[in-house]
Amino acid sequence: MSDKRTVAIYDTTLRDGTQGEGVSFSSLDKIRIAEKLDEFGVDYIEGGWPGSNPKDVSFFEEARKREWKHAKIAAFGSTRRADRKVEEDPQVQTLLDAQTPVVTFFGKTWLLHVTEVLRTTGEENLAMIRDTARYLKENGKEVIYDAEHFFDGYKDDAEYAISTLRAAKQGGADIVVLCDTNGGTMPDEIARITEHVVAELDMPVGIHTHDDTGVGVANALASIAAGACHVQGTVNGYGERTGNCNLTTAIPNLKLKMGYDCRTDVSKLTQLCHFVDDLANCAHNERAPYVGRTAFSHKGGMHVNAVQKLARTYEHIEPATVGNSQFILVSELSGQSNVLLKAEELGFELEKGGKEALGILADLKNLEKEGYEFEAADASFELLVRKALNHYRQLYTLKEYHCTTRVRREGAESFETCEATVKLEVEGEREYTVAEGDGPVNALDAALRKALVPFYPELEAVSLTDYKVRIIDSRTGTAAKTRVLIDSSDGQNTWGTVGVSYNIIEASWRALVDSFEYYMLRSRS
Numbered sequence: 001m002s003d004k005r006t007v008a009i010y011d012t013t014l015r016d017g018t019q020g021e022g023v024s025f026s027s028l029d030k031i032r033i034a035e036k037l038d039e040f041g042v043d044y045i046e047g048g049w050p051g052s053n054p055k056d057v058s059f060f061e062e063a064r065k066r067e068w069k070h071a072k073i074a075a076f077g078s079t080r081r082a083d084r085k086v087e088e089d090p091q092v093q094t095l096l097d098a099q100t101p102v103v104t105f106f107g108k109t110w111l112l113h114v115t116e117v118l119r120t121t122g123e124e125n126l127a128m129i130r131d132t133a134r135y136l137k138e139n140g141k142e143v144i145y146d147a148e149h150f151f152d153g154y155k156d157d158a159e160y161a162i163s164t165l166r167a168a169k170q171g172g173a174d175i176v177v178l179c180d181t182n183g184g185t186m187p188d189e190i191a192r193i194t195e196h197v198v199a200e201l202d203m204p205v206g207i208h209t210h211d212d213t214g215v216g217v218a219n220a221l222a223s224i225a226a227g228a229c230h231v232q233g234t235v236n237g238y239g240e241r242t243g244n245c246n247l248t249t250a251i252p253n254l255k256l257k258m259g260y261d262c263r264t265d266v267s268k269l270t271q272l273c274h275f276v277d278d279l280a281n282c283a284h285n286e287r288a289p290y291v292g293r294t295a296f297s298h299k300g301g302m303h304v305n306a307v308q309k310l311a312r313t314y315e316h317i318e319p320a321t322v323g324n325s326q327f328i329l330v331s332e333l334s335g336q337s338n339v340l341l342k343a344e345e346l347g348f349e350l351e352k353g354g355k356e357a358l359g360i361l362a363d364l365k366n367l368e369k370e371g372y373e374f375e376a377a378d379a380s381f382e383l384l385v386r387k388a389l390n391h392y393r394q395l396y397t398l399k400e401y402h403c404t405t406r407v408r409r410e411g412a413e414s415f416e417t418c419e420a421t422v423k424l425e426v427e428g429e430r431e432y433t434v435a436e437g438d439g440p441v442n443a444l445d446a447a448l449r450k451a452l453v454p455f456y457p458e459l460e461a462v463s464l465t466d467y468k469v470r471i472i473d474s475r476t477g478t479a480a481k482t483r484v485l486i487d488s489s490d491g492q493n494t495w496g497t498v499g500v501s502y503n504i505i506e507a508s509w510r511a512l513v514d515s516f517e518y519y520m521l522r523s524r525s
């Protein structure tokens with residue numbers, strides 16, 4: 001039996017989370033999120049379903065090239081099909097092809113599903129679970145068995161439901177996970193059933209819940225309190241319908257309120273929440289527990305000093321514990337520790353309260369007021385820090401850029417071209433280049449490259465892999481600002497940059513220039 005005080009965190013943002021409406025990630029986004037989750041300290045990262053999605057296959061290819069500090073990468077799939085040998089099942093084969101240390105597979109618990117959906121017998125279903133676990137174990141995998149519809153199945157026929165878990169155990173599964181797939185179970189039922197399973201099975205048990213009745217997190221916590229030692233969920237609660245168990249809430253509860261040992265670094269929780277929202281291009285949930293903007297906000301009107309004294313009596317934890325800050329106060333200190341932490345990650349030692357740290361903080365606050373967000377724009381943030389610390393060399397001076405769009409219609413057909421010109425000074429020479437592209441950003445990218453590549457040939461390796469646009473403060477209508485996030489890659493590393501302006505072309509230009517500048521500074525230092 002595992003130690004009850006330790007709870008393993010299993011993140012499925014990249015698989016179950018992407019079932020959510022409006023949530024989709026490119027395979028490079030997925031890598032960046034996985035890296036962030038690894039740094040944060042989750043134990044397992046479920047990367048996707050290789051048998052159902054080619055994008056997930058390329059994620060696993062990329063994941064293999066990387067060294068993970070703590071997390072283990074898991075591929076997800078299902079049992080072998082009915083009446084087929086597990087060795088000959090192509091779907092099971094894709095799970096091995098993903099070459100992950102961990103494989104999670106799901107199977108049926110509920111006889112109704114076995115007979116109506118799978119159209120097979122209860123016996124064959126047990127064999128499917130047992131064979132799949134055994135075969136994956138024989139291939140050296142850590143095996144996690146997800147018992148789909150476990151609670152509904154249990155309420156229908158408890159004995160059969162438990163026999164499906166036994167089948168997984170007989171096959172050698174390392175852990176069985178009870179899934180509330182439809183999300184309709186209440187916390188007291190979850191606790192009672194978990195307790196029964198733990199007593200019956202004598203093996204590690206995990207929990208996977210959904211938030212259909214608003215108790216996704218409560219259900220996970222109830223199960224843990226009843227003896228489960230592994231919790232599955234997603235960052236910000238992404239997931240189909242109303243979402244999965246929100247790890248951004250569950251983790252601090254487990255750690256700070258219930259005293260369980262999870263290896264995650266909760267001081268990076270707010271940062272993680274923003275990072276994932278930014279890559280998903282989702283607006284932050286301002287009222288999210290722990291990590292929302294208003295989680296520790298207090299209505300103003302009182303003298304700042306008094307609030308500072310009073311705040312503690314009105315806050316259930318110190319905001320900095322989860323990387324958040326009080327909202328009404330210009331929270332010099334908590335904001336500063338974030339800056340120090342990030343600067344340190346970049347190899348710069350800053351003194352707390354020193355002129356440099358406060359200077360960066362002031363720049364940051366101003367930019368944030370303008371609509372900048374740096375969580376997913378690590379490269380823009382690094383440039384900001386470098387400039388403040390004079391670890392920056394201007395590589396060229398921009399004189400002017402110009403960009404036009406021409407649309408010509410001939411009958412039913414229309415032709416679009418964009419043309420961009422760039423004038424700049426580089427290494428004392430004036431460059432004046434022109435290029436065409438499918439769109440304005442594409443044209444500017446091409447013209448800027450033309451001007452810079454003769455001086456910085458390494459730029460040819462850089463490609464823009466993703467481009468996201470978000471309108472900020474839509475209340476102001478047409479005067480709304482645009483935030484552009486660009487992801488770039490040189491085939492090995494990826495980095496993010498950000499630009500904000502009333503003009504979408506200018507916002508894009510700023511993000512583009514940052515990307516090139518960052519790469520040139522990095523490769524020349």
Ligand SMILES: [Zn+2]
Nearest residue numbers: 016181208210
């Ligand atoms: Zn699920």
